Every structure is written in structure tokens, then in C-alpha cells.
Amino acid sequence: MAATLLSHNYFPVFNAPRIVSLNPFEPPNPNRYHYAVTGPRFPKPNQPQLTHSNASKTLIESSNITLMDALRSFIDSGSIENALHVFEEMNHSDTFTWNIMIKGLVQNGLFKEAINYFHRMEFGGARPDKFTYPFLLKACAGLLSLKEGEKVHGKLIKVGLDLDVYICNSLISMYMKAGCVESGENVFEEMSVRDLVSWNAMVSGYQLVGDGLSSLVCLREMVSVGIRPDRFSFISGLGACSIQGCGRNGKEIHCQVIRNGFEMDPRVETSLIDMYGKCGNATYAERVFNMIVDKNIVAWNAMVAGYVSNARFYESFSCVKKMQDVGKLMPDLITMINLLPACAQTGALLMGKSIHASAIRKGFLPHIVLETALVDFYGRCRKLKLAEHVFTRINGKNLASWNAMIAAYVQNGWYSEALELFLDIWYNSVKLDAITFASILPAYAEVTSLSEGRQIHAVVTKLGLSSSNTIISNSIIYLYAKCGDLQTARRCFDGMVCKDVVSWNTIIMAYAIHGFGRISIQLFHKMIENGIKPNKSTFVSLLSACSISGMVDEGWEYFNSMKRDYDIDPGIEHFGCMLDLIGRTGNLDLAKHFIEEMPLVPTARIWGSLLAASRKNNDIELAEVAAKHALSLEHDNTGCYILLSNMYAEAGRWEDVEKIRTLMIRDGIAKTMGCSTVEKDYKVHRFVNQDGSNAQVSMVNDVKNIITKMTAEEEDVYAHRTTKLRRTDLTRKKPNVPENHSVRWGISFGLISTELGSTVLVRKNIRICEDCHNFAKKVSKMCKREIVVGDSKVFHHFQDGNCSCGDYW
């Protein structure tokens, strides 16, 4: 309430009227000061028990208590409204009175008001002194207002107070909090006398701006010049270790803490728990935690966070239970914020929801951090509507909340919504951070064009994020690979200084989806040589490479090596890759057997893989079984319906084709419209299946017809199948004839709009059909051009009549 009531600008009102009721619309309330008399630090012996401003006046007048005593009592007890009432009763010529009042405002977080009162003080004739300025600088720091802070600094130079140690320390702290490290360093450098607090201000300042290394260097330097660190130094130093994730430095500081006798300090203990938790050593965090006799909520919360950040989710739950049962403490806002990621990771949707409900009941909402944690939680639990529900209601959204919503969209495949939100904040000149880009880049990889991909790459490079941030660099590699530019993907990979396991997994997958499985295998071995330990995803990339490039023996060898050599249990994704591989060999019995023997429950993706294998080997019965299973798990799997329908069509089973069509209509499943895109001069040209009657594309149509005629002259082994398909489609509408498929439009357009001899790149939203695949092969030979078609799964590199996929996809 105080913040609202005090938001009037009192400056420059001299001798302001007494604030009897701060709100003119509110009648005097005798209970208003109730909390003042029941506050934890009030009443103290010989201090006034004020219940009403008028009453307080009478009380004060009739007792020996001075107004100054009353003011200080109210300030000490945090009863700022009462303090203001008393202050307005007082003489305003005394600097000391103003100092106390400004101190009270700052202590209560009323920074703007503190600055306003400072101006009132100056204009009222009271002269600010060396005590006033530290309060004022704290207010500037609280507002994170470098501008206000610099103004104060200027004034200090003018009045000659800029050499005072206390004031310099306040200046350092203000500059560091406002993020202006250089100014903080300048003040520190120019001080003729530095004390312990000056050093602490630097150590904590570096830590605050996220420069853990400088903070630790500063701490070391401070010891080397003979200053003995205190609890403040250690708390900041431990915070610096947390940033660096450097447990070794943390342990060193822990030793110093013990040597200096601070191991029983509750805040130092909490910082130790926090440091060990963040440095990946939850066991040491536990050890420190268990030593604490009287654990407060902050220590409990730090321990809960330690468990969560070390993926010990179930221990985080039992820790909260113990906190209630043994510690007799109720979860607070921070406990909830800590627990939500654990709920998301363990799929505990109900627990997360009950935390949400409890937060509402306890009045913790609205709260920006908790709301953001909820958006993140619902996003990870695939409850996107709930995430949106929380997100849209956040008042004063900040970058973290936007990032959470963007990440939620991306994780759930809502790429265009993610891009829309991203562009919205981008155009509104919001300063974005590494997390924003790390979140949005996978969406770019899925839906954008190569030129847009290049643009976003340029943006992150300009911001200095593409070389310094491994997550972003990895996303960029994937982006280029998915946009069809494998060479640039490789260049980015080679240029990375700190490659992690994800970088290697990404580049192995990049070559895999482009059909260069041999290179994927080479890279895998290079990764091992470089001492990088492969993980589950590495084998998804590697087995995909073997499957896409048809390297059957190698695939089995790597699959068997997972547990044997790397102690990795194959997951469902690995079984999926192997099934694709078996499907390729045409051994459908083995494929069936493989599914039966699998130690995991088959997913829709597994059945989809069997369906694809059945189609490739023309086994309608098995295809029906596979489709039935797949559709029971994913009723809206469009590809499944289409694949089966095409098989019926090829077999001339028109009634079954019709049945599927009816089923699809009944369930509201629309066939995905085939669409191909080609880029030219930063513009994306989009083609859909059409019959060529559109005048705008007549030239492309002419080219397409000429090439089609030329390719048709060489009859091929697929002629029989092509004729069958044609008859089906002709019974419906003209654009579905394979000759009119979007990819042929794309290829034709690519051929005439790019430089002679250069590669033609076409991207397609669904899988390429056999006719078009055949067409592209012939065109590549005829025109002596490499044609790359990226469909929804792989990139087909057509060259000299052959395709990198080996005709299996």
C-alpha cells in the first residue's frame, strides 16, 4: 500500500501539509497502524505505542518521547507510513532528520520516493552531508538507474565528498549493481585508502554482473595485500564459484571459511550449500546442510535447489516434506519456484498443478518469477494452453517470461507461434539475450528459409553470441544443415573452439540427414579420439546415419556396442533407427520379430517405421497391422493414412482407398498439402501441386513440361507403378498427377533461376514420392546439375542419375 500512497511527487512542495490521510478517498482508519504495534521489532521498551496519527501526536506530546525518537522507532520497525506522519510534524531544517527519513524510505524499497525526498531536502534548505549520500546512492542502485547515480556522483565531486571511503564504497556498489563495471573499477582505482568494504564491494560487484572469474581474482588479490576476508567476502566468493561452476575454487573457499571461523554463520552455510549444489556436488551440499542445527527456510530452499539442479528430483520432493515435518516450515514462494522444474522433469503434472493452486491460495500470485516458472513447467508438460493461460496474464512481462513462452512453443513444435512472439519482442526493441536465441533457433531450423537462417546467424554473430555460446553455435550448425547448406554447417562446426557432445551429435546428424553416412561414422570416431564421451543422442545420430545410408552391418555393430562399450541402454529412438535399417533390407520377418523382442513398448514411430518397410516391400497385410497400431496411438497421423491409401491405390483396391478417405473426413483429418520452396535473391518461391494453368508461372510450366517430356522418353522400371498411380489421381483432380507435384515445379524453377552448373536446392514439407524421386534423378543426369531436395525427413542429393539415399527413404 505504501508504494501507492507515496507515489505522489512531493517535490518541490515546501512545508507540505501534514499527511493525515495519505489517500484523500480513504477515511481515517483507527486500525491502520495495527501492524506497527505488532511488528516483530516493535514495541521496544520506552518506545511509543502509536495507534493513530492524532493519537500518536497526543501521546508523544504528553510523554517524554521526542518526535525524533518516534521517527527512529517507526523507521526501525519498518512502519514507514507512521514514520512519514511523524516526519511531517517535525522541523525540516535539520539534516539528521532528513537522513533518517531517507534511510527509512530506502530500507523499505521506496527508492523513487527517497530520491524525491532528497530533492525536497535540498530545496528546503537542509544541506545533505556524508551520511545522506550513501542512502541516496543505495536508492539509485535499487532503481538500477545509472543516470541518477551519475548525477549524484557529479554532485559529490562538486561538494568535495567524493574522497570519503564510505561514499566511495557506496559509489562502487551503485555502479556495479547498475552494471557499469568500468566506473566501479575507476572509483576503486582512484581511492587513496581502501578498506575491507571497498574490496568486498568489488568482489560482490563482479559476482553480481556475472563475472565470477574477476570476483575470485579480486578476492585473492585482497588477501595478498593483507586484508582479511570476512563473511561478506566469503559469501560473494562462493557466489562467484557458483557462476563459474567451479567446485575446486569453492572447496578452497570452504577451507578458508573454516580457518576464519565462519562455518557456523547461517548465511555462509547457505552460500556453501548453494555453491556445492550449483557446482554439481549435491552430496557436499547435503553434508553442509546436515551440519546446520537450526535450519531456516533459506537453507532448506538452497538444499531443494541443489537436488533439483543435480537431477535428484525425488530427493527434492522428500526434502520439502522433511522441511514441513521436521523443520516445521511451510513451503514459501521460492520453494515452489524450485520445485516446479522437478515436477516438469518427472512428469508430475498433478503436483505442479497443486503447487499452482497452493500459490494462488497463499496469495503468492501474481509474482513474475513464479509465473515464469509455471509457464516453463506447463510448457515442458506439453500443456501449452495452460502455459499460454499463465503467460498472457503476467503483468509486466520481462525477458525471462518471454523466453519461457518461446521455449514452450518451440518444445511443443508450435514454431510459427514461437517465431511470431520472438519477432514481436524483437521489433519492439527488447534487448534479447543468449537464452532467447538458444530457444528460438531450433524453430528457425524447422521452418525458415536458408536466407532467413543466414540473417539470424548474422544477428547472433553481431551480438557476439555465436562464438561464445556453445548452445547457440550448436543450434546454428543444425540450422544450416536443416536449411540444406551442409558446407556452412561444417564450417561453423570446424570454427568452434569449445565443441561439446551436442556439437558432435549435431554434425553427425547433419551428415546423416544429407545421406553422407560414411562421414558421420568418421566424425564419430574423431569424436571418440578427441576424448568426448558419446551419449544416447550420439547413437541416435549415428544409427540414423547407418539407416539413411543403408550401412546395415555398421548399424548393427554400433547398436551392439552401445551397452557393451559405452554402458548406454538402447532407448526407443535407437530401436526405431534399427527398425528403419532392417526395413531397408526387406526382411520383414526380422522387422516383426525385432518389434516383438524389443524390451520397450512400441510407439507410433516404431509402427510407422514398420509401415514404411511394408510399403517398400509391398506387403499390404503387414502394412494394415502396422497402420492399425500406429493409428491407435496417434489417431491424427496423416502420413499413416496416406501411405496406406497409396498402397491400396497401387493394388487397385479403390474401395479401400475410398474407405480411408471417408475415415479421414469423419475424423477431420486433412491431407497435408504438398508444398515446395526454392529461394532466389532472398525471396522464397513457394509451389503447390497445380496443373499449370496459373499464368504467373507459365514460364516455369513450359520448362517443367519440356523436362517432363524429355525424362518420360526414357521409360524406366517404375513405369508400371506410375501408370497405376496416375489412374487413381486422375479420377479425382488434375493437380495430384505426379507430373504436377510441387517438387517438379520447384526443380524447374530452380534450374532456370540459378547459375548454370550450380546446385538446385528445393525444400519440401512432406516426403517426396517415388515418381518425383525418379524424375529428379533423371534431371540431375540430363542437366548435369546437382539437385538437392530436402523433404520432411532427409535431404536427397541427386547427382548424375543417382540419389544419396540409395532409393530407400
Place this chain on the structure above:
DNA sequence: GTAGGGTTAG
């Protein structure tokens, strides 16, 4: 008689 540096959170 007043002042500076500190613990858990997206």
C-alpha cells in the same frame, strides 16, 4: 545519534 559490502528464485 545516521553511512558502505552479504544467503535461497524464472
